[in-house]
Amino acid sequence: MTSARRDGSRAGQHTEAGFSLVEVMAALVILAIAMTAVFATFISQQKSFTVQSRVAEMQQNLRQAVEYMSRDIRMAGYGIPDNVVIPAGIIATGVTSIRSVYAKDNTTGPDQIYILYLFDMDLNQPPTTSNNAAANATSITVVSTTGFLAGGGELVLITDGNTADLYETSSGTSGTTMNFRTGIAGYNGFHSKFYPAASTVAKARFERYYIDSTTDSAHPTLMVDRMGGLAPQPVADDIEDMQLSYGLDTNNDGVVDAWRNDVVGGPVLSVPAEVPQIRQVRLQFIARTRLPGAGWAETRPVLGNHAAGATPDGHRRRIYDIVIDVRNSGV
Helix, strand or coil, X not given: CCCECCCCCECXXXXXXXXXXXXXXXXXXXXXXXXXXXXXXXXXXXXXXXXXXXXXXXXXXXXXXXXXXXXXXXXXXXXXXXXXXXXXXXXXXXXXXXXXXXEECCCCCCCEEEEEEEECCCCCCCCEEEEEECCCCCEEEECCCCCCCXXXXXXXXXXXXXXXXXXXXXXXXXXXXXXXXXXXXXXXXXXXXXXXXXXXXEEEEXXXXXXXXXXXXXXXXXXXXXXXXXXXXXXXXXXXXXXXXXXXXXXXXXXXXXXXXXXXXXXXXXXXXXHHHEEEEEEEEEEECCCCCCCCCECCCCECCECXXXXXXXXXXEEEEEEEECCCCCC
């Protein structure tokens, strides 16, 4: 006879806690669904972070490009009283002088622009004045060459307020002596005019902005070539297109009344005839992300008088459009 225990159970009988196979399988299914949702959220957030990082980088490139170019465009022609003689063929066939800008339009690719102005606003690179300057001299004496490179290779302007000449310094520039480079590649090479004592001698900004899409075709780069034998330097990465339009004051009343290079098939700036009439420059950039994104198809849009692209790709793009006043372009 089986005896009963105080707790009501019978001797020889055992109870065990646990899960059935169905319960275990159900828990695994729920866990798999939860993990799938978490993983999908992680992937989505990662993609979003990657896209936003690339877009932020692209916008920073745009800001840098605009900051550099807008500053120089505003200064174009500053301190230049008259057209400055430059070596023939530097900017275009047959062009031997420049005063403020020289525009190179391109309806099938990015534009270029040459800019010239007197650079005398940096305390580390101050201007100086001449003690005297004789015609056809390959060197002059100045008050001081502080801030000028002893090895040469810099572009300098000499002006008496009425005329100006552009030169490239050579080695041996120190103390009160400034030497000029001679030869085919030199800028003038010697004084073509007589400049009296106290003429201004200052560094010049004579530069070309262009887009280099050949060195690394996957990453077009806005470049600045400061001429004078110096290597071009990158300004901003992944700038795909640059278009420049020009607002003219054709009747000299202080109001822009005509635009050039602003639309496909529109009138093109007549260089150099219309350059003195330039009062505004419209600067337009297209920047694109450093890398294409999977599943994103976009075509380069029309910009200025450059037609849109024909092939979609995975790059995201931003357009920056700004109108800049040119304060010193008139004669």
